[in-house]
Amino acid sequence: MSRLYQHGTLAMLMGKQMQGTITVAELRQQGDTGIGTLDGLDGEVIILAGEVYQAQSDGQVNHITDPDTLLPFASVHFDAPTQKLPFSSVTFSNLSAQLKTAQLQQVFAAIKFHGDFSHMHVRIAPKQVPPYPSLLSVAENQPEFEAENISGTVVGYFAPQIFNGPTAAGWHVHFLSDDRQFAGHILDFSAEQVTGDLQIFDEFVQHLPIDNPDFRQMTLDFDGLIAGIEASEGGRK
Amino acid sequence: MSRLYQHGTLAMLMGKQMQGTITVAELRQQGDTGIGTLDGLDGEVIILAGEVYQAQSDGQVNHITDPDTLLPFASVHFDAPTQKLPFSSVTFSNLSAQLKTAQLQQVFAAIKFHGDFSHMHVRIAPKQVPPYPSLLSVAENQPEFEAENISGTVVGYFAPQIFNGPTAAGWHVHFLSDDRQFAGHILDFSAEQVTGDLQIFDEFVQHLPIDNPDFRQMTLDFDGLIAGIEASEGGRK
Numbered sequence: 001m002s003r004l005y006q007h008g009t010l011a012m013l014m015g016k017q018m019q020g021t022i023t024v025a026e027l028r029q030q031g032d033t034g035i036g037t038l039d040g041l042d043g044e045v046i047i048l049a050g051e052v053y054q055a056q057s058d059g060q061v062n063h064i065t066d067p068d069t070l071l072p073f074a075s076v077h078f079d080a081p082t083q084k085l086p087f088s089s090v091t092f093s094n095l096s097a098q099l100k101t102a103q104l105q106q107v108f109a110a111i112k113f114h115g116d117f118s119h120m121h122v123r124i125a126p127k128q129v130p131p132y133p134s135l136l137s138v139a140e141n142q143p144e145f146e147a148e149n150i151s152g153t154v155v156g157y158f159a160p161q162i163f164n165g166p167t168a169a170g171w172h173v174h175f176l177s178d179d180r181q182f183a184g185h186i187l188d189f190s191a192e193q194v195t196g197d198l199q200i201f202d203e204f205v206q207h208l209p210i211d212n213p214d215f216r217q218m219t220l221d222f223d224g225l226i227a228g229i230e231a232s233e234g235g236r237k
Numbered sequence: 238m239s240r241l242y243q244h245g246t247l248a249m250l251m252g253k254q255m256q257g258t259i260t261v262a263e264l265r266q267q268g269d270t271g272i273g274t275l276d277g278l279d280g281e282v283i284i285l286a287g288e289v290y291q292a293q294s295d296g297q298v299n300h301i302t303d304p305d306t307l308l309p310f311a312s313v314h315f316d317a318p319t320q321k322l323p324f325s326s327v328t329f330s331n332l333s334a335q336l337k338t339a340q341l342q343q344v345f346a347a348i349k350f351h352g353d354f355s356h357m358h359v360r361i362a363p364k365q366v367p368p369y370p371s372l373l374s375v376a377e378n379q380p381e382f383e384a385e386n387i388s389g390t391v392v393g394y395f396a397p398q399i400f401n402g403p404t405a406a407g408w409h410v411h412f413l414s415d416d417r418q419f420a421g422h423i424l425d426f427s428a429e430q431v432t433g434d435l436q437i438f439d440e441f442v443q444h445l446p447i448d449n450p451d452f453r454q455m456t457l458d459f460d461g462l463i464a465g466i467e468a469s470e471g472g473r474k
Contacts, residue, residue, distance in 0.1 A: 012343075103453040106455055161457065162248045162462070163402075203443065205440055208345075208440075215343060216342075219342075222398060
């Protein structure tokens with residue numbers, strides 16, 4: 001049994017619910033590896049070997065050590081790869097094609113690459129304050145950063161098409177450099193030779209903040225929801 | 238913490254994957270109450286107090302006692318209601334309106350009614366054989382049964398709109414009479430006075446049959462998926 005745990009949904013962020021509803025301590029009980037964002041959509045979180053890092057929108061990377069730090073959305077798992085695969089000339093665009101034999105389409109999976117990346121292009125969500133806007137309007141105005149020849153780790157998830165809404169269908173991956181100076185939500189990357197750790201889950205656990213009245217009273221614009229998630233979280237298929 | 242566990246998805250059934258992929262014994266570890274169907278979409282399953290019953294398409298109700306019996310799709314939880322609510326003149330059509338103050342829209346919840354029903358209208362899926370058809374084509378030709386003044390139990394779930402695809406958004410409820418002679422997937426019901434047990438979940442666990450090659454290779458027609466689920470599983474909103 002291998003489990004991906006997700007707190008909150010992307011639909012919630014689209015529904016302007018960006019208040020933190022789970023603590024770092026609670027999240028760490030569900031996994032040692034993952035991605036997310038902090039209270040108010042404050043940056044891009046990456047969790048590696050149990051350590052939590054935040055890329056904030058000025059490009060600075062913070063090591064989050066306060067266990068009471070709140071997150072509105074995060075996905076975590078316990079790192080235990082089922083396959084280690086060598087990749088050559090891998091980019092975000094060709095990642096699915098390179099993994100075709102792994103038959104990921106209908107399952108949840110984690111990918112973790114560590115190595116040297118010839119190019120890394122990320123964006124970082126800027127912190128919002130109440131009353132929160134929609135995720136889509138935040139996504140339209142986010143700082144982007146690029147780096148060349150950088151060593152680090154890519155971590156994130158593949159989700160099946162039918163879970164677009166709760167999460168982003170396709171790939172949703174974050175990056176953290178080995179020197180902990182560069183991080184963010186990946187828009188594009190390329191690497192000549194890296195090893196990819198693949199982990200396929202048989203359980204997807206969706207945890208919801210049922211005690212939060214704002215969440216319970218949320219209304220969603222379903223017509224714009226899927227297009228909004230694709231535009232803002234940008235899952236590569 | 239309160240958890241709804243689902244094995245398989247309605248999208249899988251739409252994708253012609255009706256082979257059983259979890260045993261009754263495995264399912265019972267995840268809950269003592271719930272609904273589902275047997276291998277080949279063979280009837281309507283209702284689980285009450287740990288006992289598993291199947292309505293088969295000729296209307297007969299079977300007590301399933303073989304722990305190795307396989308199911309392609311089922312949802313279960315451990316019965317522990319958070320609210321007991323009196324209902325007057327309740328029907329399937331007005332159920333959501335009567336539960337408006339419970340604010341279910343964004344959460345997963347279980348309902349369990351026990352009492353006397355003035356009217357009960359169910360349908361029962363007929364067993365299919367490989368190569369399996371789509372759930373939608375099965376749903377177009379299913380036996381229906383009606384009863385008046387019948388004592389029994391309604392059990393099922395409410396799911397949020399964004400989970401249409403993995404499951405049926407809105408209500409999906411089954412019925413079993415107290416004499417274990419009448420059961421099925423509810424199309425309509427009415428009751429003058431019943432007590433409803435409501436249980437709201439903070440976790441929705443989606444379990445997938447990742448070791449099944451047919452599931453892994455499945456392709457889905459997304460354009461028809463949501464319409465098909467609504468037409469076949471008919472969740473009342």
